[in-house]
Amino acid sequence: MSEIIIEPIENYGLTITSESKKKQLFSKIGVVGAGKEGRTIINMAATAGMEVIFLDESQERIDFVMRELKKVMDHKISSWGLTSSEKKIIMNRITPTLQYEDFKGCDLVIECTRYSESGRRSTPVRKNIFKRLEEILDEDAIIASNGSTVIISELAADLDHKERCVSLYFPVSHPDARILEIVSGMYTSEEVYHKMEIFARLIKYKPHRINESNGNVSLRMLVVMINEACQILLERVSSIEDIEETFTIIYGQRYGIFRMADIIGIERLVTLMEAMFNDFGAKHYKPNPILWKLYRSNQLGVRTGKGFYIYDEDGNPVSINKNIV
Template identity: 55%
Template structure:
């Protein structure tokens, strides 16, 4: 039998009872759609997760949504009842940042504003509060694509432990994690996050600090071009999506993907990238602005490029575009 040379305790397993292991507990601040996905994914990977919300009602809503997603997975033969119970047993919701004190990795994932914007000042406040309760070697991350981690961490004492990560969660098989090392981030912290990616069975991709990273810069340009094709009446919305899925081997069409991501988030992201790069390819199409101004944001509002029922099932094309 081959000798195992790498210590297993580095991957969340302890060689003796009572010894604190790396990634023994993960924290998430904000349990909206993206936060829930991260909590769910991490708990299913066998890690304990504590998430912070602003009210008991939001905590219960988050737990209910996570349980519902697990039930859906059971219905599709992707999970057993015992696995669901084990997953839910690893998840704790809290109103108190002090409950994160034993976490060695905390991900900021606060909600977007109603118009799709995310406050840098509010995120900085989250980072400040995290630094007050976490051990100096605990990693602090933001799950964002347009906010520069060096800016968020600039006022912290231990700014070297901050990174930016992004889960491009278009579907459950998109197991890739973009990791951004800031100006102050140490190589040791970067290695920890790479190990975390492997632990949750994601492929780590290192990306330099930039607005939109790689995944969203690719996505918004394709979406803009699809909108131009639609405006030129070259093909129907459904047929454009059909070509995108069949020719390029994608699970979702580009318009479906936009509805899943949230039109309001995409438009604000594109505005950020246009300001950052000054390239008109990032300027949102008039169709996107029409949906944005009419608050037809996609799946969560039950109307975007398509219309949806209360479960998120697609019913047909939105003829109000």
């Protein structure tokens, strides 16, 4: 009988080694709160191949979120941007929960609590979320907040592992706005920042490094333009329609400046601009009287169906709001 030759099977790549067992970074992430911004993040991460756990306050909210996610994907299917089988695969990566414990094993959890009717988010509530997450997550897991105000250092201040905390901001959510503002706070480590650069690229966004500053870069520029457009309108120099065309045609923007304000939400803009005015003391951040008029009359943009424009049930503009000035 010929001698049996035995060679290590590892040479042929057929065994599972400790190296191959190592979990891929951002294979599983979590999202706390699934409002409009939270749903956008859930959708993007699941589409990029990540397992996503999201938490909301009730089963009714969870059912609503799942319907909204399916609605967005159905729209993509109707416009040939997605197939039915791809939708099924993406939805299978999304798991809702009512329990923080289900975030165990996540590489990253993003806090996306919804804004109140006044356009604010509760700092004590958000700090409590961060503390709950720290109790559950591994020490090297990242805890992030989705927002555009100076807050991440305050949210991280009471944690044992402050260096793991970072803030993210996704400017106006449409397919071409693929810049992710990554805000490093006073405690954020370089390692965490570089990991977030990887996350940005995994979801096909370009990372921009931001040092903590109210409004980051995108909103600091935008609110000044919105204020000036409102002043031009207030002085009756031009009409809403012509100001919008100036912004879109001459400067090549996707949306008009007033339409942009409605998408972001008048209540959020007024709150942010007041915070920026208090921080910087610069008059150009002070909300224009037109913004205050809309804010006080609860005409807040797409969310309420009326702002600078009047919207249908699907959030599509149907006419200019003629009662602004």
